[in-house]
Amino acid sequence: MTKIESGLIRRWLDGWTVARSLPEAEQVEPAGDGLLSKCAQPGREVEVFALRADEDPDSLARLAAAVAAAREITWLTVPTLHPGTVEAVVDAAGLEVLHRSEWFMTTDLTEHPRHEPAAPYEREVRTEGPVTLVSLHAPSGEVAARGSIAVVGDDAIADRIETDAAHRRRGLGRAMMSALAEAAVSQGARTGLLIASEEGQRLYSSLGWHHKADVLIARGPAIPAIG
Template identity: 35%
Template sequence: MLEAWVHGWTISRNTAAPVRIPAGYRIDVGLPGHLVRYVLHQYDADLVSRQHQPHTWLKIRGEVPLDKPWQVQQLEYLMTTAALTPATPSSREVEIVRQGSVIDATVRAADGTVAARGKAALTGDSAMFDQIETHPQHRRRGLGRTVMSALSAAAQHAGATTGVLVATEDGRALYTALGWTVDAPITAARL
């Protein structure tokens, strides 16, 4: 599942393709504040200790205690679902746009502003769900569930049979309620 997440993340974020390394993957992101990202199957002390370039990011499968100079983020969770089954249809209108292998879903507020949004990147028979967010003034109204349902339906229609994502602690509750399961904790850090 980590491999599906890595490939989907690079598609969703429009970065260079991931490069396989012995410990996992290296992604040249090339953005200010996010130059390179390593996604590791497990902690690799040698690889981590060799990193000195500011704006290097890590995602490591498992809970890993990292010391300075790494800024460790809140624990995240690699989550999966064996079946992309859309939840009960919502009465809210969702805009779905597909460009290549990326599906975007947007829910708008009455004034036309974006209330909630998310993406699913198709890779093989998997869909990697990314950047699922509900704007603060629209939270606790079921919009996250609406976006996930719309993305699940669109990904399933496109041929995906499984889903993968990395969730924050807040997102984990929503995805668990939707039938997703935690595959592993993920340690995230930046230099």
């Protein structure tokens, strides 16, 4: 494989916007270059996702130029099998690279390992429409770990998986992912999709998730409006 399929990126983005209650992503012109999500977060007002950076480097150059010229703070997220080439393109456009080594990962959720949270932690699962929120609570009641997963068709997109620093190395990440996978399968999902930080890659790999591509994330400087 010399590229990551654009359809896989689209499927992940469909679920990611649902997980975060964001509007449906918009197509970036020329058609097929990428998709744009209005995140409306301080320092991350808009995010553009490249769909075919590996098969058409010119498409990435167009997206990078548009991000560099944006008047809102805009991020550019690029799944790729050629991160060195991608970094050269975004550098040439004047973008600031934020993350170089995130991973796009997938798994068969029906075969996901099962792990219960160790005592004395307790699990809380709450499903709101297509999104399931899982939290693991310490005896004091504080949230020791949390995460969410959004089901869209046969896919489930895991997002915002976090373990509090004071509760790490106690198997909570494994218990969290187990609970999310179980909830997604109960809603008809089969394929899990996520973008993993460097910190999460070892955990997900140990649970059977597979690396499909690197992900490079860059940011353009906002250009203030004139007048």
